[in-house]
Amino acid sequence: MSKYDELLDRAFSKLPVLSEEKVDFKIPPADCIIQGNKTLLKNISQMANIARRSPEEIGKYLTKELAAPVSISEQGLVINAKVQSASLNDKIRKYFETYIICKECHKPDTHVEHTDRGYILIVCEACGARYTVKNY
Ligand SMILES: [Zn+2]
Numbered sequence: 001m002s003k004y005d006e007l008l009d010r011a012f013s014k015l016p017v018l019s020e021e022k023v024d025f026k027i028p029p030a031d032c033i034i035q036g037n038k039t040l041l042k043n044i045s046q047m048a049n050i051a052r053r054s055p056e057e058i059g060k061y062l063t064k065e066l067a068a069p070v071s072i073s074e075q076g077l078v079i080n081a082k083v084q085s086a087s088l089n090d091k092i093r094k095y096f097e098t099y100i101i102c103k104e105c106h107k108p109d110t111h112v113e114h115t116d117r118g119y120i121l122i123v124c125e126a127c128g129a130r131y132t133v134k135n136y
Pocket of ligand 1: 102103104105106107124125126127128129
């Protein structure tokens with residue numbers, strides 16, 4: 001675990017318990033199947049829609065997290081590794097928590113902005129929060 005991840009974990013653990021009203025956003029579970037030495041994530045486009053990111057952006061993140069190349073096919077996202085659904089769901093949850101769900105209002109209505117100084121900003125369209133992330 002990197003130092004940054006530790007900081008993030010700490011930040012999350014300090015968040016107040018979410019009220020019922022705020023937890024209506026559900027991270028979509030991975031619909032995936034292992035095929036030989038590969039894993040097919042069938043609902044990548046659904047996830048991309050919910051996250052409001054491109055399948056390529058999610059694929060890029062998973063490549064890094066799983067240390068395996070990915071490609072996009074008509075069937076979904078093909079990961080060149082055997083990945084159990086529990087571990088894939090874990091990565092996807094982390095992706096949503098880090099890059100999609102606003103740390104202030106906990107809504108998934110965010111987008112990414114690249115600043116000219118090389119920072120990457122997550123901007124929340126629901127509450128206006130802006131914060132930088134690394135390694136997007
Ligand atoms: Zn927000």
